[in-house]
Amino acid sequence: MTTNPSKAAHPNKATDPIKATDPVEVTDPSKTTDPSKTKNPVKTARFALVAAPLLTVAYGGIRALDGIDGTRGPGLAWTTGHLAFVAALILFVPALLEMRRVAGRGAFATVTAGAGIVGAALGLAQFVIDIVAGLLASGHADMQRMVGEAQEVAGVELAVYAVGPALFYVALSMLAVHLAAVRAVPVWMPVAVFLGAVVPLVSHDLLPVGGLLMLGGFVPLLRSAAPVPARAMA
Template sequence: MNIRHAFVAAPVLSLAYALIRIIDGFDGSRGPGLAWTSGHLAFLTALALFVPIMWEMRRLAGRTAAATIAAVVGTAGAVAAIAQFTIDIVVGFMAADHEAMRVLSDKVSSVPGVPLVVYQVGPMLFYIGLFALAAVLAAKGVLKVWAVLLILAAVVLPAASLDLLPISSLLLLGGLLPLALRSARATAALQ
């Protein structure tokens, strides 16, 4: 996939996850089932796309030490989040109902280090790295401050409520869109 498409596809897939998550909760619980699995697969794909996005942001920042550290931190966070969503998908397949999912999730979480790395601190590194890369790009004049503020709002908003994920995804799309357009212009100039 062309990197400029990834700048759009990742937030759109995040939005798909967010909307499916809300729909899945209409019956009072989330998972297991088609909505649970499809939503998680959408976000898993988005996370996989965010890895090359972050490394492209590093490249656009001039491969500086700050950008490299931010890309490494963000990638580590993406890997932790990928582990979390993979576990959630497997638990969803193994469980007959929401209560069985809770029991299986508790077993996974009882493994030392898993809660911290996979559920608490690890995934936060993804958001920290993504925002740090946007800030470095703004400092270099590659990204406008308003785009960085959109990305900041996008990474902070879900902390208030996961039900705000659709808004967060749209803000993220708005913040990353200038980079997609920049990549499109650069590609057109080479042709």
């Protein structure tokens, strides 16, 4: 029996590309970047830029109500107001980091933001002392005694009640000035932030005004999309 030559496989016949087996590259889904995840830190920071000043306003308002009877603390208003500002101080941390990001993550912005975070941590310690004293005290005089005893601990009054808050507000203001210097924000922004930091020092009753000024100063940061090139303050 003879074989039909037309059915024989020709040695030079090209392989059917449809039947060819090519290696298929499989993308590891764990290595893909979810755009929503990359935006989360910025969203968190922008939330903090709004919430931190508003919580400052809330603290100032609750503090004013607490003082209607002539004394402040202990009680629900004292504790609630202080908790509001504790939350504000915590949220000022991502706010400072966002200001550093927008400034370009340079040396000056990094050091200043770090100083601000240290100041916020020391301020947080002050408010924790006040809250604990308010919860444990039997009355206003007893609360003042407890706070006084805490301040008598070596270094507490200087670091927690004096240097810490000043360091926080100075760093926040300097970082705002730096942002204007690198043209990341308009020149009025650091003015608003500085006034928001200074006004409460004139009178604690002006805390709500200071919070609103701070909120207004942060508005340009809510609109900023990309950081400027990294640079250091000359």
